[in-house]
Structures are given as structure tokens and as C-alpha cells.
Amino acid sequence: MPPRKIIIDTDPGQDDAVAILLALASPELEVLAITAVAGNVPLDLTQKNARIICELADRTDIPVHAGCDRPLARKLVTAEHVHGKTGLDGPTLPDPVMPLSGGHAVDAIIDILRREPTGSVTLCPLGPLTNIATAFQRAPDIIERVQQIVLMGGAYFEVGNITPAAEFNIYVDPEAAAVVFASGIDLVIHSLDVTHKALTSRARVEAFRDLGSPVGKAVAEWTDFFERYDKEKYGSEGAPLHDPCVIAYLLKPVLFTGRRINVEVEVDSPLTRGMTVADWWGVTDRPANALFIGDIDDAAFFDLLTERLARL
Numbered sequence: 001m002p003p004r005k006i007i008i009d010t011d012p013g014q015d016d017a018v019a020i021l022l023a024l025a026s027p028e029l030e031v032l033a034i035t036a037v038a039g040n041v042p043l044d045l046t047q048k049n050a051r052i053i054c055e056l057a058d059r060t061d062i063p064v065h066a067g068c069d070r071p072l073a074r075k076l077v078t079a080e081h082v083h084g085k086t087g088l089d090g091p092t093l094p095d096p097v098m099p100l101s102g103g104h105a106v107d108a109i110i111d112i113l114r115r116e117p118t119g120s121v122t123l124c125p126l127g128p129l130t131n132i133a134t135a136f137q138r139a140p141d142i143i144e145r146v147q148q149i150v151l152m153g154g155a156y157f158e159v160g161n162i163t164p165a166a167e168f169n170i171y172v173d174p175e176a177a178a179v180v181f182a183s184g185i186d187l188v189i190h191s192l193d194v195t196h197k198a199l200t201s202r203a204r205v206e207a208f209r210d211l212g213s214p215v216g217k218a219v220a221e222w223t224d225f226f227e228r229y230d231k232e233k234y235g236s237e238g239a240p241l242h243d244p245c246v247i248a249y250l251l252k253p254v255l256f257t258g259r260r261i262n263v264e265v266e267v268d269s270p271l272t273r274g275m276t277v278a279d280w281w282g283v284t285d286r287p288a289n290a291l292f293i294g295d296i297d298d299a300a301f302f303d304l305l306t307e308r309l310a311r312l
């Protein structure tokens, strides 16, 4: 079985970093490119962090492109309060030596989708959807060429994490999310409803550290830093590893359960902008446009993650 071709669109972010490492450690996947977008921290840092992560994984062969530095129609909102000033606070890692790949991330997404056979590339957005939406607006012909979009974003039963109503990735660029959710592409949404069940614990973080490798050490130290915010806010034992859920789903979908429902994005209301309105109980006749993931086998998820990180 040939590896599944993916593009990871990302705003690293410690949890993005773990997701990227999981993908790079998994031979079932071929990462065609990593495209950076402004989100957790500004673009100059997310593109730098993406290269730091590739170098940590000894994968400087992966093309990294810088993309959009602000949302389609809003001022950029960042999340240094969660991820720290660099976006990858925790371990001290060297500045990247590998260069950015030439060309804007949006052009890279368009070129790859036009180059690869129709239906052979999956998009894996882990941050605001600005790059993806811009590519669709600039080159509508690529929409039908996308195999699937498996993203981290949104919330329903779990409500918001950046406002009472909205999850960060969707909140930052609700207009972009609305474009992607209306695209008609087969969509799998990993919202806070599932990622808040993928919680770290001391034992799980120590299992990363016990790998005894630079990757294991970095992941443990990222998680140590990243979890302080969520543990204090939610009073939970650990922090949600949001973005790795996307990659784990590609590797072992049986670890996840969800429902095919309609999900729309609020873009007008100042109070609920970025809210993902998930018709979980089918009370509208709006077409089902997404598989909305609600549950995870978290023990198996962390076993998979640790086993794969051990390969780097």
C-alpha cells in the first residue's frame, strides 16, 4: 500500500509540533509539504518553528513554505498566553539552518494539488484555515482535486477555548473556516469535543521523556510547558494534545468515533464569531458536510504516539 500523501498546514505551537513529528515518524504517510500560517504566534515564528521541528526529526528534506500572515478579513489574534513567546516554549532548541522552500504556501498548495493525481492528497490543517481558504479562492479548480480534509478546529459540547463560544483556530479566521466548511470536500473535524479527551498525564509525559532521545526530551518539555495553562484553567490532570489527533486519525481511524452531521461557522455575530454550530441531533435539514469526531480511545492514542516518537 503506497503511503498516503498529505499536506500539513500549521501554526506551531507545541501540539502542532507533536502532530508533525507523529506524521514524520509514520511510513503510512508521505508529507508532501508543511505550510505555515499565522495563528498561535505570528507567521515569522510559525514558519521558523516548522523548520525547527523538521530539523529535530532529521527531515530537512520536507519543503516548508510560509503562508498567510493574517486572517482573510480580521486582525490576527495570537495565543502566546498558551504557547509562550516563541510558540514552542519549553525546550531550548537551535535556530533552524534549513531554508524555507521558495514560494508562498498558498501557491505550494495549489501547485501540489494540480500536480498530484486528483483525489490523492489529503489536507491536514492544524491552525487557522487562512492558507487553505485563500488557495480555494485563488484556484477553485483545486477543490475537486482534494481527497479529504482532516482538521483540528471547532467545538460544540465542549464550548469555546478562546471565547465562551469559539475554538481558537476557527475564531482567528471564521471567514476562512466558512469557505472550507462550504467547499463540499469530505471533511473530518477534530474539535475540542474530542481533543479535550486526549489529555496528557504525568505518566504519559514521562513515557515521552523515557524515550531518552532528543525528540522524546523535546516533546516532554513542550508538554510540560503547554499543559500548565490548561491544567490551571480546567483543573484537569493534564493538557489536551489537540493537533496530533488529526494525524492519529489518519493512522488509526478506529481510535475515533463521530457522526456525519452539518457544521456551520458563525461569521457575523461579535458575541459568537467563530462558533461552530454542529447539528449533532439533526434538527435542521442542512446537508451533512462533515464527520464530526466526538470520542477517542485515549490510552491507545498515547500508546501509538509514544511508539511512533520512539522511531525518531
Ligand code: RIB
Residues within 6 Å of the ligand: 011, 013, 014, 015, 016, 039, 040, 126, 127, 128, 152, 161, 167, 168, 169, 242, 243
Ligand atoms: O484550539 C486549539 C488549537 O489552537 C490547536 O491547533 C492549537 O495548536 C491552536 O492552534
Ligand code: CA
Residues within 6 Å of the ligand: 010, 011, 012, 013, 015, 016, 040, 126, 127, 243
Ligand atoms: Ca495548531
